[in-house]
Amino acid sequence: MQRHHISLTVNGDSHELNIDPRQTLLQVLREDLELHGTHLGCDSGDCGACTVLLDNEPVPSCLVLAADADGRAVVTVEGLVQNGEPHAVQKAIVAHGGVQCGYCTPGIVVSSVALLQENPHPNEQQVREAIAGNLCRCTGYQKIIAAVVEVGAESGF
Amino acid sequence: MKPFEFFSPITLAEASRILADHNGQGRALAGGTDLLIRMKRKQWTPRAVVSLNRVAGLNEIALNGDLKLGARVTLNQLIRSQIIRAHFPVLAQTARNMAGVQVRTLATIGGNLCNASPSADMAPPLMALNARAVIIGVEGERIVPLDEFFVGPGKSVLQPGEILREILVPRPNDFTRASYHKLEHRQAMDIAMVGVGVSVQIEHRTSNIENCSDVRIVLGAVAPTPLRAKRAEEILRGNILNEENIAHAARVAAEEAKPIDDVRSSMWYRREMVEVLTRRQLMELGDSRLEIGD
Ligand SMILES: Cc1cc2nc3c(=O)[nH]c(=O)nc-3n(C[C@H](O)[C@H](O)[C@H](O)COP(=O)(O)OP(=O)(O)OC[C@H]3O[C@@H](n4cnc5c(N)ncnc54)[C@H](O)[C@@H]3O)c2cc1C
Ligand code: FES
Ligand code: FES
Numbered sequence: 001m002q003r004h005h006i007s008l009t010v011n012g013d014s015h016e017l018n019i020d021p022r023q024t025l026l027q028v029l030r031e032d033l034e035l036h037g038t039h040l041g042c043d044s045g046d047c048g049a050c051t052v053l054l055d056n057e058p059v060p061s062c063l064v065l066a067a068d069a070d071g072r073a074v075v076t077v078e079g080l081v082q083n084g085e086p087h088a089v090q091k092a093i094v095a096h097g098g099v100q101c102g103y104c105t106p107g108i109v110v111s112s113v114a115l116l117q118e119n120p121h122p123n124e125q126q127v128r129e130a131i132a133g134n135l136c137r138c139t140g141y142q143k144i145i146a147a148v149v150e151v152g153a154e155s156g157f
Numbered sequence: 158m159k160p161f162e163f164f165s166p167i168t169l170a171e172a173s174r175i176l177a178d179h180n181g182q183g184r185a186l187a188g189g190t191d192l193l194i195r196m197k198r199k200q201w202t203p204r205a206v207v208s209l210n211r212v213a214g215l216n217e218i219a220l221n222g223d224l225k226l227g228a229r230v231t232l233n234q235l236i237r238s239q240i241i242r243a244h245f246p247v248l249a250q251t252a253r254n255m256a257g258v259q260v261r262t263l264a265t266i267g268g269n270l271c272n273a274s275p276s277a278d279m280a281p282p283l284m285a286l287n288a289r290a291v292i293i294g295v296e297g298e299r300i301v302p303l304d305e306f307f308v309g310p311g312k313s314v315l316q317p318g319e320i321l322r323e324i325l326v327p328r329p330n331d332f333t334r335a336s337y338h339k340l341e342h343r344q345a346m347d348i349a350m351v352g353v354g355v356s357v358q359i360e361h362r363t364s365n366i367e368n369c370s371d372v373r374i375v376l377g378a379v380a381p382t383p384l385r386a387k388r389a390e391e392i393l394r395g396n397i398l399n400e401e402n403i404a405h406a407a408r409v410a411a412e413e414a415k416p417i418d419d420v421r422s423s424m425w426y427r428r429e430m431v432e433v434l435t436r437r438q439l440m441e442l443g444d445s446r447l448e449i450g451d
Pocket of ligand 2: 039040041042043044045046047048049050051060061062063
């Protein structure tokens, strides 16, 4: 099989990788870089479990060819942790009881962080819109939404 | 996915040549939100995938005379663009009602049109606004009215080696109003059962009677391609936008639809809903209390 060379920055670290052109960004993150925080759900863009930031914008990594991400920067849920401290969104979702099985959680965290970057003080409706592409089978969303709204309300700028 | 060779050219000419060399076995890649799904399901097994990601100039939004929308403009770019919000709010609103934020980061306007799904949400409003497609091939450029761009489900006029470069939309004047409504099972992340795009040119005759000098009505998801309801338009063109004329036109639009029964909806329901959506939007657009340009 023909291999394809790419450079990828993931959570601040640069990687030179030889990939199969068929690999999705999600597969490269999980299989080649062993970053298992980004989850595979539907593999078709519907569930949001695989959400990462690509050049700072949220994308479903199951629909991105890794070859097409050459030269770009990726942030996964692992990259949101600073000096061992979980991100404010992660802490708030835990504190509000917004995690049950946890399968959707990394995607929801990344989508919420993307929203807060663009709009530091979102209201409930804006949070709902921002995570409309993230399915959760367990929590019923209310606690997740309350958590993200609270992070926005408490952020100092 | 079946094996393929990946290309990421930096000019359109090169992209077009690679696609032409593969003689129908190549596929352009924009956001990949339709393409990758088809490839994973092995519905499509291209031998070459040609990314348009590094081709310069394809993601511009510019308004000098006509609006120029690069084929690689994403749905999120449309939503954020000041030009679109100020002069073509219907396009920002349509994009906002498509998919979720993540998919909209990737999904492009060109991909939505070239995928040629009968339910593609961008088609009805752009056709209602009389948009044209600028197509580049190895032999040069051609411009096709969007009305003539779609051939059947999944098929456009694009030939092997041809790439959609941009969409041109005439600048609306102060008397243009346009809207698009779709009916879906859920409020987010769903494909339209029926979509109706309408644009009207309003001529003010007296203070509260709206005369309609031109109108375009485009039906989505109710025929093999997005469809102009031309007989319905004829009823309104040059006439007063009153309840009676609008109801008549909406009924005729429903007759013009050629819907099918499928998992999303029945033929009967789709036809009824064409009438409802058409009537509702014309009533809204014809309401003289509305701020023009809204
Ligand atoms: C979860 C989810 C929700 C969705 N919701 C909606 C929705 O609400 N409404 C809707 O209409 N669609 C929806 N879609 C479908 C899809 O996202 C859109 O059609 C999108 O705009 C496709 O754009 P793309 O850039 O991803 O296309 P791609 O997948 O890159 O390409 C699609 C097709 O067009 C061709 N192509 C792309 N660009 C060009 C070009 N410039 N020249 C020539 N050929 C080209 C490709 O070769 C391919 O055949 C959804 C998809 C997903 C996964
Ligand atoms: S796994 Fe990518 S959206 Fe579901
Ligand atoms: S917590 Fe189980 S899917 Fe969300």
